[in-house]
Amino acid sequence: MTTATALTTQVYSVYIKATPEQIWDAITDPAWTVRYFYGARIEVGPEWRKVYSPDGGDDWGSTSVQEFDPPRRLVHEWKSSYNAELAAEAPSRVTWEIEPQEDGTTLLTVVHDRLEGAPKTAESVSGTGWMYVLSGLKTLLETGEPLSA
């Protein structure tokens, strides 16, 4: 008997030439996130992850935070409030793991799981979804420039 894990757990990882602290700042500070996370203003604290549109006017998916352990681990709920159809689905979960490596780089792993009740969200964040975010984050931290659109 095998478990159907297709798309209900998604794993993305990337090595970045940066310190865990730099990566932590880049994922929790809106001044950074606007430059690589589809323009979203994301501010993360111990209780809440606030996600707003670039002008700050719309809530794009603010959720509660389950684990807040700077600069190593962040776990929060995920809601796709930026799209009405996706917003109607059940919340899922995102885990960020930040592990320094011996060669001075840092391994960042994003696990998006508990997507059983959110098949459209699962579809939407796979494909270019998370890949664009992680690729953009790496480019920004390593070169100081965002990816060209």
Added chain:
Amino acid sequence: MDDDDRVFKALADPTRRHLLDRLFERDGRTLTELESELEMSRFGVMKHLRVLEDAGIVVPRRQGREKLHFLNPVPIRLIHDRWIDKYTEHRVAALADLKHELEETG
């Protein structure tokens, strides 16, 4: 060997590409599941998975007593960003469309 070298090396083998296709169809699988779809010894599949893991294209995660293998497309995306986006995305897209069309009608 740098990161890109490892990705190209990992992709330069039909068995490893086949493993990636299996994971693309259904992600998060055990060695035993993957082995059952290949005409190859367990040791052989492990060796190929190891090369894919070194390149970061496959990420192993423990889930309870099982070790599941997940497809991580980010390293391939980085090569895309480095070699395709910047130079020729429009032309490549046109060619991909053309290839698709010819294959559909052919």
